[in-house]
Amino acid sequence: MSSKNRQREYARKRHEKWLARQAAARARRRRRQVIAGAVVGILALVAAVIVVVDATRPEATPTTAPDPAVAEARTWTVEMQTSAGPLTLELDGAAAPQAVSSFVTLARDDFFAGTDCHRLTTSGIFVLQCGDPTGTGSGGPEYRFGPIENAPADDMYPAGTLAMARVGGDASSMGSQFFLVYADSTIPSDAAGGYTVFGRVVEGMDVLQAVADAGVVPDGGQTPATQVTIERIELQ
Numbered sequence: 142m143s144s145k146n147r148q149r150e151y152a153r154k155r156h157e158k159w160l161a162r163q164a165a166a167r168a169r170r171r172r173r174q175v176i177a178g179a180v181v182g183i184l185a186l187v188a189a190v191i192v193v194v195d196a197t198r199p200e201a202t203p204t205t206a207p208d209p210a211v212a213e214a215r216t217w218t219v220e221m222q223t224s225a226g227p228l229t230l231e232l233d234g235a236a237a238p239q240a241v242s243s244f245v246t247l248a249r250d251d252f253f254a255g256t257d258c259h260r261l262t263t264s265g266i267f268v269l270q271c272g273d274p275t276g277t278g279s280g281g282p283e284y285r286f287g288p289i290e291n292a293p294a295d296d297m298y299p300a301g302t303l304a305m306a307r308v309g310g311d312a313s314s315m316g317s318q319f320f321l322v323y324a325d326s327t328i329p330s331d332a333a334g335g336y337t338v339f340g341r342v343v344e345g346m347d348v349l350q351a352v353a354d355a356g357v358v359p360d361g362g363q364t365p366a367t368q369v370t371i372e373r374i375e376l377q
Contacts, residue, residue, distance in 0.1 A: 206286035211242035218343075218377040219248070223258075224370040225352055228321075228345035230303055237290040237339035240305050240315065244339065247282060247317055248374040258369035260320075261357050266298075267324035269349060270306055271371060272317040280317075287313025292335030298322045303340035307333075323349040 212234030219230040234241040247253060258271035259278055273280040289312050298304060302322040308314035312333035321342060328336060342349065355367040 204283045206239065206284045207242040207246040209238035209242050211245055212238040214238060217241065217245065217340075219340075220375040220377070221345075222372045222374075223348070224372060225367055226345060226348035228348060229343040230340050231343050232303070232340040233291070233338075237337050239286055240290055240337045240339035243282075243286060243315075243317070244319070245376060248376055251373075252282065252317060253371045254373055256371050258352075258365060258371070260363045261353065261365040262363060263353065263356060266322075266326040266328050267300075267353065268298075268320040268322050268326065269352060269365065269369065270318060270320040271369070272306070272319045274317070278318075282317050284316065285313060286315050287311075289334045290337045291339065292330070292337060296327050296329055296335060298326045298328055298336070298338070300324050301342040301346060302338055303342060305337040305339060307336065309333075321349055323353045 212232075214235045217232035217234060219232060221228040221230060232241045232244065252274065253272060256272065256274050257276045258269050259273055259276045260268075260270035262268050262270075270278075287307075289307075300322055304320055304322070305315045306318040306320050310332050315337065319339075320336075323346065352365055352367045352369055355365070358364045358366050
């Protein structure tokens with residue numbers, strides 16, 4: 142198995158472990174609900190009161206995007222260690238609360254650890270795309286979110302911009318994938334609008350430029366020639 146395939150297999154297994162942790166959390170919530178229900182039932186019998194429980198109340202699950210309040214409407218500092226070098230990011234929780242809350246929640250769950258930045262564009266637009274646990278460009282968490290937040294009105298994404306990737310034409314298709322702009326890029330809006338800008342690169346533009354300078358693998362694809370694996374993320 143090639144080194145690239147081993148990295149993707151490792152990322153896939155980490156993603157499966159993350160899903161397993163979320164399933165375990167749901168099971169714990171269900172157990173607590175059962176215990177709480179039993180206690181309520183006993184108290185109701187003692188008081189000779191019949192209690193009706195609303196079984197239709199929705200339960201928060203990993204299929205639901207995190208509450209925008211997680212972003213705390215503040216600026217976050219992110220230290221991202223990658224195999225190509227360190228990056229320091231700044232997240233704008235006031236301008237893009239839903240995107241920031243999703244990123245922060247996933248980072249706290251180690252969702253990004255071991256994932257590869259799978260796409261490098263070197264013509265027209267100049268971005269490095271990351272955040273897919275499968276390394277294929279189609280992976281992400283179990284939820285999707287929208288609408289688009291904080292998109293530039295002039296379609297200009299300056300070097301250092303940190304923005305959410307999405308499926309073209311679908312404003313509610315954001316998940317975990319994001320892109321880092323390493324050179325000024327004009328990305329035309331489509332029917333859904335532009336792209337959510339939720340932060341910027343504070344330090345590490347030289348790391349991104351080195352990756353860009355190395356280009357893509359010589360098979361006509363957009364896989365970076367320099368492998369960029371997110372090793373860990375620290376939030377402040």
